[in-house]
Every structure is written in structure tokens, then in C-alpha cells.
Amino acid sequence: MSAPARIHPVILCGGSGTRLWPVSRKARPKPFLPLVGSRTLFEAAQDRVGDCESFAAPIIVAGAQHCELIEAQARGQHRLVIEPAAKNTAPAIALAAALLPAEAVMLVCPSDHHIADETAFVAAALAAASLAREDWLVSFGIAPDHPETGYGYLRRGEPLPGGYRIARFVEKPDLATAQSYLATGEYSWNGGIFAFRAGHFLDELARHRPDMARLVGEAVAGGREEGTRFHPAAEPFAAIEGDSVDYAVMENTDRAAMVPADMGWSDIGNWAALADALAAEPGLADPDRNVARGPADLDSCRGVLALSDGPRVSVVGLEDICVVVCEGEVLVTTRAGAQRVGKLPGAVNQEPAR
């Protein structure tokens, strides 16, 4: 029996660069920053699918404003698909699907998440690919470790080989609901990582979003190759009504499946989440759960994250806050306040991305 064909990673790049302001900026959003460890999140996303036995060279889908960052941080062979406009995830994934053979299994990966356990990631990817070959549309179901209210949840249904049918998609729940989900053990976080057979995905898209599927087809047919870059035709793509892959396809298909994944995942959606991810890294936190990157003196502090690109940060007597100093901006926030950072004047009124 021959080995299964290699998986085609599809890495989605984007982000507005406001929730981790002032480190992330519109011109330099989260994927392109070394937030955990020495690699950027985008570099780590490529490395996770870097094993040539299991994975083909990735397709990277991104806006034009990030091409230079992507090519500077590319780990090797790749194809770069440039979205003519930001239309959310369903059209971005469809562009990649249309450029792949119908039988290819694609693994859709956000580029701005952190995954501590890369071995567990690859194991889940192989399980997901196996289901995708059987024409399941597969989502990674992240094992929840706290009652998070900022994520969507998947409820598992009947077992499949290596996974489960998805019985139900749940929007971001309130805290009591999230706590009950955690208690039942039947719910996972919807991590935004997917495996599809390319042709199957396009078929399902055509069924549930026929206009989107048609316009993506036209954008690819009218597109233009330029070295490793592919430019879909702008006009049909601009006419698309943007939507997420969850809304456009996953919640409508009767072939939705999930593979469980317990892999130290975080979307690093705000400073509190990054503080957690850093505190979980071996050897980074002190015994009082403080993490310092850059010059910092923490006196009588617990659970403080201090990040600085130069100026010394001295903190006295505080608990569970983040202090971030970057390029002439100083941010001090509680964990709860971290969710509001993207609305601060400094984050909102940035210079636009190139």
C-alpha cells in the first residue's frame, strides 16, 4: 500500500494589528512578530507543516500589504496568493482550493496562533486529512482548559475514524454556558484549523454560496502568475460578499467533522492570552508567574507580563497586569482590560498599513 498523498498546507495571513497593540501594528500585524520564542507566529506556522514527507510546499494567502513581510519570513518553497481585497476566510480558502487538484487534501492554518505541542498538531493534521479524503469537512476541535467566552465551540456527535461528526456549532457563549460546556466534556473550541479535499470544498461552497463560488472561479480563471505570486482578478473578487468559512460552509454542510486536538493552542487574541502562552513556556516565568522580555525589575509582583523594546520597566506591587513598551507607546492593562486594548485611541488611530 502506498503512502497517502502529501497534505497541502494553506496558510492564511492577515489581521488588523490592534489587539496586541502597541507591539502589533497595522503595517506589522501579529503573524509577523516573534511573540512566543524567537520565531514569528508565521514562521512557526510554516515550520509546523515543514515535514516534506507529510506536507507539500504551502500556499500562503495574504493581502498585498503583507507580501514583503511574507517573503522575508518565508521558510522555503511556497506559492503566494494575493487577495485583491479582504473578504474573510471563505473566499481566501476557496482561492487556494481552486489552485489545487480536486483530489488534493488541504490543511487550512491561520498564521497568527500559537501551538505549543507541534507533534500533537501533526498527529491531528494526519487524522483530519484521513477524514478529509473521505469527503468530510474537518475542523480541529481544541481541548478547552477554561470556560472561554471569546471562542466558538463545537459539540461532538457520533464517532468517526480518528474523530467525530460535529453535532452542533455554538457561537461565543456566556460564562455560565461556557462553564457547563467545560463540565460536560463534549465541547471543543473551534480553532479555525480545517482539512478539506479541495474539490469537495469547492462543491460544498457552490452548493451553499453559489455566487461566491462562481466569483472565486472567475477570479482564478482571470488571474495572473508572477513568479511565486498569483494575483486573482480583482474585479470578480471585489464583487464577492465576504464571509467566514464557518458561516459559508461548515455550519451548512451535513459532512462536518472534527478531530480532537490537545496541543497547547492559543489564538493569542489579546495581551492576557499572550501572557498565558508565555507563562506556559518552559523556563520563562519566575516562581511568581512573572514574565519579563526586555529590561525589567519586578518588585513584589505576581503574574505580571513586562515587555519592552528598550526602556527599563520597573513594576512594584502589582498582580496580573501587562506592561508593554514599544516604539514610543506605553500600555498598562489588567487581564480583563486586555479585551479593550484594540479600542484604545493608540490602537485605532494608527497609520494605515502600506
Next chain:
Amino acid sequence: MSAPARIHPVILCGGSGTRLWPVSRKARPKPFLPLVGSRTLFEAAQDRVGDCESFAAPIIVAGAQHCELIEAQARGQHRLVIEPAAKNTAPAIALAAALLPAEAVMLVCPSDHHIADETAFVAAALAAASLAREDWLVSFGIAPDHPETGYGYLRRGEPLPGGYRIARFVEKPDLATAQSYLATGEYSWNGGIFAFRAGHFLDELARHRPDMARLVGEAVAGGREEGTRFHPAAEPFAAIEGDSVDYAVMENTDRAAMVPADMGWSDIGNWAALADALAAEPGLADPDRNVARGPADLDSCRGVLALSDGPRVSVVGLEDICVVVCEGEVLVTTRAGAQRVGKLPGAVNQEPAR
């Protein structure tokens, strides 16, 4: 009846520049900073005794390292006495006393305190001078508004014209004791402001600290005039065993008196005290008691002091903290932590003063 002779202000300058680090530095300590309002504390100290009808030109006593700052911030005619070494307040005051006529009434004023009500200050000064002319050694007894554990206290005794005998000096009390002092109404803070007849002070010093009195006399006799500057002889001054005026004289004399003074006084001894003084200034604090100096966005904050010399400070969700950005240093401290700021590596390991 002729008007009483004018009072001779004696302004003491000094300070190590660590407790309000990073704004205060060894080379630029607290008196020389515009911490409250647009004037520096030293400028305000001069202005409080600026009325020529009541006050003569001041004698300023300071270390050589601060001469340039003093002359840059001097408000007019003055005499500058340069301490050859830092020997605490008793020798510094004795130098000034020895340069004044024996009958002159001197008003000893620290240069690093804030006094919101300058009219009340002058009224207390006139009352104190009146007692000093009758050979009382007079301390300002500051009306306490909270059970402060960082100050010494004076207990009032029998009434005198415009003041009281001091029945007892108390070292910094614990909180329960401070609370009981506040409840009795018989205790005041020892504010470090004094009125003495110069000759009487020197007599009392000679009685209680004869070596100090003799060495100060030799330092003045061997001193050297240089324009408005007076340099006492270094050798005898260096031989003095330094001491505070409270320990050397006030706690030993049987002529200790106090005048009550309710004048919005603060020693601005740390960032929490400065936050209080700023919040009490008209129009500075917002309805949530936040005070910002320099660019700041405070979101869901209460009682936050944000000071910056340039970088924007964004604070989310915090209460009763101070965020200070100055010359490449960032300090974040709770109110309680403010007492430890002087021990931080940044504050301790400064470049020495010139």
C-alpha cells in the same frame, strides 16, 4: 509701635532623588522639579516667602552639586551657603544662624514640600515668628488629615499666644497609634518647618550639641565669601557628627513650641503622595480621580496618575496606581508600592550627582 523686623527665610535644599525616581534623579532632585503646577518646589518655596514687607531675602543652604540649579531657579536676591558636606539639618540651620544677627528671626523651610494654601502658610509663619521672638523654638504642627505612619507627630501642650508648647515628640507611629492620634485631635504632623531667633538657636545648640556648635562656629569663622555664595571652611564642617534639628535641639530644649498649620501640606515623599497632591489641585483630576500629565488615554481607570515626558501612556482597567515615564524609564507602582520605589535598581544605581 513699629512693625516687627522682617523674618529671615532659610531654605534648605537637598534630597537624594530616589523616592520620586525616575522623574527625580540624583543630579536633579525633587526641589528642582515642577511636580505640582508650573513652578518647581524650590521656586514655590521662595515665592511663599517673597513678600518683602514680611520677609527678608532668603538664605539658601545647599550642597555644591546643586548650586547651578539653585542659581538658575533663584527668584531674586539671596545668599547661598554651600555645605561642604551633607550633615543633616542641624548643622545646615546652624550655618545660617551664625550668618544672621543674633536678634534675627529665621524661618527654616524645606524646599521639597508642597503647600497648597500659601496664605495659611504666611499666617502660621507670622505666628511662629512672634513666638520665636520670645525665645520659643517653634515647629509648624501640620493638621493631619489621615493616619500617616511615615511622619513624626507633635503632641500639643499648654496654650501660648498663637500656638502651644510641645508636650511630646513622637517618632513615626504604627497605624493603630496613628489612628488614635488622629482621633484625639491633640497631635499634629511634624512638618520640618521651624522659626527660631538665630542667637537663641545657637545658644540651645551649644547647650545640647556643644561640639557641633563649636565646629559650625569655626566653619563660619574660616569661611570664604564669593559674590552671593558663602563657603564655610570644609575641615571643621567635615568633622561634625551630623544630626537632625529635631534630635539635636527640639527634643532636648524646654522651649519647644508649635503653631498649628492647616495649609494643604505634603512632603511629596513618594508617588502616592504626589498623586494625592495633584488630585487636590483644582481642575486637574477627572471625575474618576485620574490625573494625567503628558499624553495619556485612561480607559476604565480610577485614581490613576499617568505622567509622561513624551511617549503616550495607555492604561486600561486599573485603580490607584501611578504610571511614570521619564527619560527612558517606565515605572508602574501601586500606592503601597510607592514606598519601595527608592529601593528599585533603577533608583539606586543612578549616575552620581555632579
